[in-house]
Amino acid sequence: MLCLLVWITGRVQAGEPRNLLQQQGDVNFVKKVLLAKEKWMPYPAYRDRNAWNLFLGDYKQDLIQEGEKYLTYQWLIVKATDYLEYSRSDSRTIMEEPFNKNLKAISTLFLAEMAEGNKRFMDQLINGVFALCEMTTWSLSAHLSLQQGNNKRFPDHQQNIIDLFVGDVGSMLSWIHYFLKEEFDKENKLISERIRFEIKKRVLDPYMETDRFWWMGFSTNPSQLVNNWNVWCNSNVLQTFALMEEDQEKLAQAVYKTMRSVDRFINYVHEDGACEEGPSYWGHAAGKLYDYLQFLHNITGGQISIFHEPLIKNMGEYICRSYVGNGWVVNFADATARGGGDAALIYRYGKAVNSKEMTAFASYLIKESRDNLKPKEFRDVFRILESIAHNKEVINTAPSLPTASYTWYPQTEFLYVKNVHYFLAAKGGHNNESHNHNDVGTFSLYVDTIPFFVDAGVGTYMRQTFGSERYSIWTMQSNYHNLPTINGFAQLNGANYKSSDARFDNRYNRFSLDISKAYPKEAAVKTWYRTYTLSSKELKIEDAFELTTTKQPHIINFLVAAKPDTVKKGIISLRKEGKEVILHYPYQQFDVEVDTIELTDKKLSSVWGKELYRIKLVAKSTHIKGKYVYTIQKK
Template identity: 25%
Template sequence: MRRKNITIRLAILLAIANVTVTVASAGVLDSIDLTRKVVPLVPLDMDRVAEVSNMLPQTPKGFGDPYQNRSVWDKLDHNPKYSQVIKVAEGYLNKPFPAWSDEQYLLYFTKGTRPGGEKMMKDRLSWLAPLVWAECLENKGRFVPTIQMVLNELIHQKSWSLPAHDKNKQNIEGRNYTVDLGASGFAQNVAQAVYLLNDKLTPELRAEVLSQMNKHVFTPVLRSVATGNKDSYWLTVTSNWNSVCLAGVTGAALAIIPDKQERAKFVTIAERYSKNSIAGFTDEGYCTEGLGYYDYGFSKYILLRESILQATNHAIDLFADPKVKRIALYAPNLEIMNGIYPTIADCHVGIKAPAAILWYCNRNLGLGLKKYNDLTFAGTANLCDDVMHAFPNSASESKVDVNTSKSTSGPRSYFKEAGVLIERPITGSQAMMGAALKGGNNNEIHNHNDVGSFSITVGEEMLMGDPGGPSFYTAKTFGPERYTYKLLASYGHPVPLVAGQEQHEGASAQAKILNTKFTDKEDQFIMDISSAYTVPALNKLVRTFTYNREKLGYLTVKDDFEFKTRQSFELALITRAKWKQIAPDQIEFDGQKQKMIATIKTKNGFIVKSETIEENAPAFTRLGLVLPAAEAGTVTVVFTPIKSN
């Protein structure tokens, strides 16, 4: 029976040094982590503001150079990868600008759906970058009238914040303006446009942009710091919200505020509260939000670091904390094999390593990843990230040791604090199977109830494991009904259903690692996952993973369970491959190129219960291996790859 009445922890702003509040990137909830410290909200340190002010240039500066630096822009104009944006911009000259729609914005409040309002706002902002790029490249003035129209439309739209983050509709109704993921990025892109075009825009428009920026972004943030109100709660959270919002607000301030002491206030704020972003990672650099949100959040931390580094002439460096290097290595260490990564938390299927992050960190931090020594950037969809990469920056100006190369993370990566083990074959061996094994707890950022979950890769295909997160969010995704989605609940993960009960959410649902034994030949990873189930009759539930690297390799998953009375026990296997039962004790999984066999060993047999699940994500199959009711038992599944002819 699925648990319907679930209470999810709302994120509360607690300005206490021994409490970390984490907020989901798509809503105002997630989890409260009592194990890490955060930097609490305090009034602005004006002595530090004065020091920072002395580091800043007299005039505001964004990324790159304004259009007047023709030597650079003309060079970019002759690069076909950049000049092609002119054709995109030309397409906007005779088209109507996407209209603001209250109806689309309010769909989140009337129907609980997010895509309509978010797409409407994205479509409007998407005009800005191509037009500004085109004008800076061409420098003929023919895009300026359209750019001025677009800027005027954007800065006067009713809300800069996304509908899902507009608490009680305060932004769209003009009662109070708050900064969220949307407003912060919106502000930085607008400010960057004004910086690049400067005197091509009328003085009246530039003044109005700054006025609206103060109203929607700068004043609300300064007010939160001064009064301790919760409008800018992201200052003291440890999720991606912290780095994303700080990057946008700080970047906008540096690019558009005339008074350098006012600019210094936002650098001082970022310098202090960006520490909370770093606190959100384990000491080993593991990101519980998953690889997708690591890409989103840490890429903005990099943008924040680069903007402050350039503005202060390298006097303030947010990479100074040695933990940043461990965070930078998270993606390489998370790789299972052959470019395949686990889709833990709200990741999308097929997620890959973020090349831009690895290039930037490899060159700045000396990671020794030869693959990322060089990378070609020619994007024009974003005025901040793309301009930063098109012009000299700390990474492009860094020298790398071409003789140093780290091509693999070895046979395993063990994130001990997170309880996550990545298993790989020995380089050059015949083994063709890798795995991701997850302990952890059910109170993680972007949490799925997945204590004891696992994923299996054969060759270049993931044939079994965590189904990943939703393709889009709804009002339910981060509300009390979150775990009614099978995709997010333990029901949709390769973990047991115990006495008919799924795992519960919360920090108390935590894998206790009982033993680890690692050798070149074989690894063993044993965990007690009984705390994840609210089943009074349950005495014992121990999951043992054994990963073997000999020959083609194999993975064994064994569950030992005991009850006070006879109870049901069901083991779930999650796959997007085709499957068929080829023997009473064997199931074959057939992917696009690879195959594997699961051999199930249990004393009294089992029946297979198949269910197709499709909830805002690519459909997957849940195979329930249902055992007869018993007081105790053991079920072992051995996954073995089949070598193709």
């Protein structure tokens, strides 16, 4: 979720110009309703020890104990060669690891000092802050060429760019400055002055002086990508301005600019509210939008608020509907199949949009030990403090899972259908989505919440993941999704490679679509209708096709998480966690091949184990017209 090149993915068409935030009022209205910090700040001052003890409750000792681990921490240097390594070996982790360790130490020391309040952590915190201020950039190595001019991959001291981490660091330092400025000044006023100087140089000035950062969404290109970067960066920028900008006129201008920018993200999102980046990106897409909207609501005393809009509620409830059970989630695109979401964030979002489904789901995640309320996002002070503030509310909420038997997202073309044993996820869409895989028409199937027919997700991010070689990676290719290889050809990436005639009939739990346009002209396919029908007994899959010519035998691919047993003709058995699932196929039409895919990437193996398997049903003959039928049943 940390990096996405704007030219990798786009949009089929521009989103509707809803401009929900700008409809709330112009810059003069913003200036009128902005509150002074002392009126909107919900947290106690550093010196108010009784208030902090009450606010933190059971968290106090945990935060102090975590901070004690860093009292002798040796601050790491992010070396010049760490940045160069991204160009040399494609590794981004060489630079990110020491940087993240330093940021984790700073955040932990800060929270420990706020919890204890006797300055025991202050010196180490000052060391960490000073180390940050001495860095040429707070940007990640993988983001430099995207943001800096002339495709530069090394920190340019003459440019100040804003990426995800620059925003994160700027926001974190702003909170530290707000709470501890007076204590820093007692040591030396240059400490807080240096923080203010660096934040102004790296965040405040660049944000107001340019519209060129792609994530702002101000491009005149109607198909420009506007993804989680937009709300992630704007949420941090808004907090930074609100905490650091003393000039009310400049503050109003900045707040209004964030509103204009975030409107571009809201305009881009489909009305159905689905997150095309998948559930594991929800926290930094819809979730960051919530953070932004909540903070904007706070600093304007609720005078600027769009939580009542159905779209915002739809975006929130997506995370509930994507949950399969037992810690598994639907994972289209680059999302991972494990998770459930940040319970505290889901609860707060649900409370803001009046969604009992979200608040109950958040409580479920807590009660089922799939989550806990311990702060996760160590760089996000706002989320940490808000999680602590809502702790008791989440715990005291009755838990439950969503009860809807199906959820159909007609604009995004995502479908979730479930019954007592099966959870089917299928999709249409196009092959130019954010964090795109070439996967138009694919599906995943869980039986008793166990994954059998799956989407691998994505491996550890590297240069190729977000470059011109993206689709050389097997996890991105349609041949490694549950899709056909037609006349020897796989799907291609691009906005023009898409589904058509996508329909869902909820009377029969039947989803059908034509996936022919997702394949190149060389595939010579006029139509290829894939239909999924889920009943209480089975999933039935039908492929009805028409070609203009025959070239090579079709291959029907199935990616599975259990080793296939292919001994019996027409039957492939899959056994996993004490369950058995049978794939029935017409053996008169197909031969069977099985590929074992060794998972050497830790990100993939941590989800699926050592191996995944690809079943290939290879057509014995190819015809101009034809129909294949397969069924999947729990035994």
